[in-house]
Amino acid sequence: MRREAGPLKRILPYLGPAFVASVAYIDPGNYATNIQAGSEFGYTLLWVIFASNLIAILVQAMAAKLGIASGKNLAEQCRAHYPAWANYGLWIMMEIVAIATDLAEFLGAAVGLELLFGLPLWIGGILTAVATFLILGLERYGFRPLEAVITGFVAVVALSYLVETFLDRPDWPLLLSSFAPPRLPGAEGAVLAAGILGATVMPHAIFLHSALTQNRLRPPDAAGLKRLFRFELVDVFVAMGVASFVNAAMLVMAAAAFNRHGLHDVATLEKAYLTLEPLLGKGASVVFGVSLLASGLSSSTVGTSAGQIIMQGFVDRHIPVWLRRLITVGPSLLVIFLGLEPTRVLVISQVLLSFGLPVTIFSLLRFTADRRLMGELANSRLENILLGAAASLVTVLNLFLVVKLVA
Amino acid sequence: MFERILVTLDGSAASEAALGPAAALAERLGSALVLLHVVERRPPRLVHGQAHLSSPAEAEAYLGRKAAELRARGLAASVHVHEGVEAGTARAIAAHSGELDFDLAVMAVHGGRGLAELLSASLPLRVAAACGEASCADEGAAVLVVRAGRPLGAALPSRIVLPLDGSPDHEASVPRAAYLAKALGLPLRLVSVVPRHGAEGGGPGSALALLAPALSGASLEYSAGAAEAYLASLAARLGAEGLAVEVIVERGRPVPALLRLLSPEGDLAVLSTHRRLGLDASLDGCFAAGFAAAYRGASLIVPIAPRGVAPTGVAPKGAAR
DSSP states (O other), X not given: OOOOOOHHHHHHHHHHHHHHHGGGGOOHHHHHHHHHHHHHHTTTTHHHHHHHXXXXXXXXXXXXXXXXXXXXXXXXXXXXXXXXXXXXXXXXXXXXHXXXXXXXXXHHHHHHHHHHHOXXXXXXXXXXXXXXXXXXXXXXXXXXXXXXXXXXXXXXXXXXXXXXXXXXXXXXXXHHHTTSSOXXXXXXXXXXXXXXXXXXXXXXXXXXXXXXXXXXXXXXXXXXXXXXXXXXXXXXXXXXXXXXXXXXXXXXXXXXXXXXXXXXXXXXXXXXXXXXXXXXXXXXXXXHHHHHHHXXXXXXXXXXXXXXXXXXXXXXXXXXXXXXXXXXXXXXXXXXXXXXXXXXXXXXXXXXXXXXXXXXXXXXXXXXXXXXXXGGGSOOHHHHHHHHHHHHHHHHHHHHXXXXXXX | OOOEEEEEOOSSHHHHTTHHHHHHHHHHHTOEEEEEEEOOSSOOSEETTEEOOOSHHHHHHHHHHHHHHHHHTTOOEEEEEEOOOOSOHHHHHHHHHHHHOOSEEEEEEESOOTHHHHHSOOHHXXXXXXXXXXXXOSSOOEEEEEEETBOOSSSSOSEEEEEOOSOTGGGXXXXXXXXXXXXXXXXXXEEEEEOSSGGXXXXXXXXXXXXXXXXXXXXXXXXXXXXXXXXHHHHHHHHHTTOOEEEEEEESOHHHHHHHTOOTTTEEEEEEEOOOOHHHHHHTTXXXXXXXXXXXXXXXXXEOOOTTOOOOSSOOOSSOO
């Protein structure tokens, strides 16, 4: 008689894909903020990366739990419970966040093309626009080979950073000292910290996670829902865990390549491949360029889908996917044609993302704590405390940033 | 149901492919036929290499001849020519739903349109979408699409296939499929295709599978099991009404998997649509749009009622005729 597989055996087939999913959390926004943070401040902001990843794990798990338990995504819950003016305000804010997200992906891909082929940024931008439309069409057919190629290139860079970090033998005591006490070195440090936070926690990903089980048959009983939630925990712990180490490794290598040699202000995405030269040699620029291009293009699907879910949820409207893509491509091309420095723009775009977090996380807390909505999956007291602390920390950081910038 | 059947003709042999199935259905169901031609402001001289009606007078004469042929078979047939189309042919046809009181439109499409179908939906799909809007009747007329050059067997199908995904919206196709199966004495095959992994469904599913593969996979595993239970329950209900029903649950990409289960010569696919069209539908992973573009047999497209309009089940339209 066959015995039913134990819990670990049931989860094992999904561990591989969850590792692969970590690649989806490493986008051009992460590249830019990590490289700048490491080059300007050495290891000082390393604690921000791990804190951001812990917040991301918590928030995304809660978002998925909301969708699993209630059958509605976060935007739909807001529409059901908030007044119309609040929903329109939130929708507009999130659309700005979506544009900022797309901007980062766009610029990253365009810089990748510049690195690979020496193309002027504006040509890279146009090619990226065309490529993102093509990918939208290919995704319709679940084009697995393309996904595998994209994943492969980003994974190469991710692994390279991890390996390099250990080979480089960083100053571990100095590295660990960044955690005790955690600090923000001035206004610029606060900007980069907010950028790291926005690049890691990603407000649009929160809305997307809450829509994970929509349009699918859901278990009618609490036991089935809890089982689904356990798989989500596998996803976030494995994927975000791996992503946190990769992001940390990027910062550490940027600190080694630039900050250690007194080069505090030269770190741009165009120069960031230098951080990979110790391991990859002359191929570093090619590998880095391809991974930047790949991560930018692969993230475009996530941003577009999130935008559709956000609009449908908040204001019950639907626009064609291609039109959404066209709208968000516009500001990205404008930034390129204006000749603004792409790395700095990338960092600012991630800072914008962080401003979308407080209201998102507080809303998530409000709904996941509600037993009428969540049933047996309602938050425990500890979850409420952790989520509240995360929302408060993000809010304080944003306020600190505003005060520092104004001052 | 299906008391008045609309047949749209443009003078070409391709469009006349709709006459056979429409007449066969009318004979079996006791329906009246209405032949319609919509005169475009600048009608083409040819369509698919065949002459296209170019004036109201020509259309009246042509439709009159066809109606006479149908009456000779003992069928009730009337004609209507609509002039001066402004809002598009599909909307013009759908707008006649009230005036001509039809609840089934039979239209022929010529071959496959390939990429063109992905960018701009075929006329039957656009008519179904227009019929589903709130301005039309409560349930919206369904559209029977037949392929010119691939006649529907002996003009009538030999089996009805009903793809379902468990969502209440898509059950809009069930009453009409059941009605046809009962009226024509046909077996019914209920099919559910669950993607093997999140990216196979297209649309937001691809992004979600990218971010959360474990949950996406587990959710689909649950969906597959739940689909079997759902179809079994529906099959039992339909079986109690005297229908012969079989159930199939497949895993894979929805459109290709369903196509493998269908025989274009004899199977009539009955599916519902949210009325998204063209590139929007293609990019959003809309099943109906993708299937309609790929299937070479006949399909009955049922528009899903707009929100706030509850489907009323089987309800004859208009006054007794």
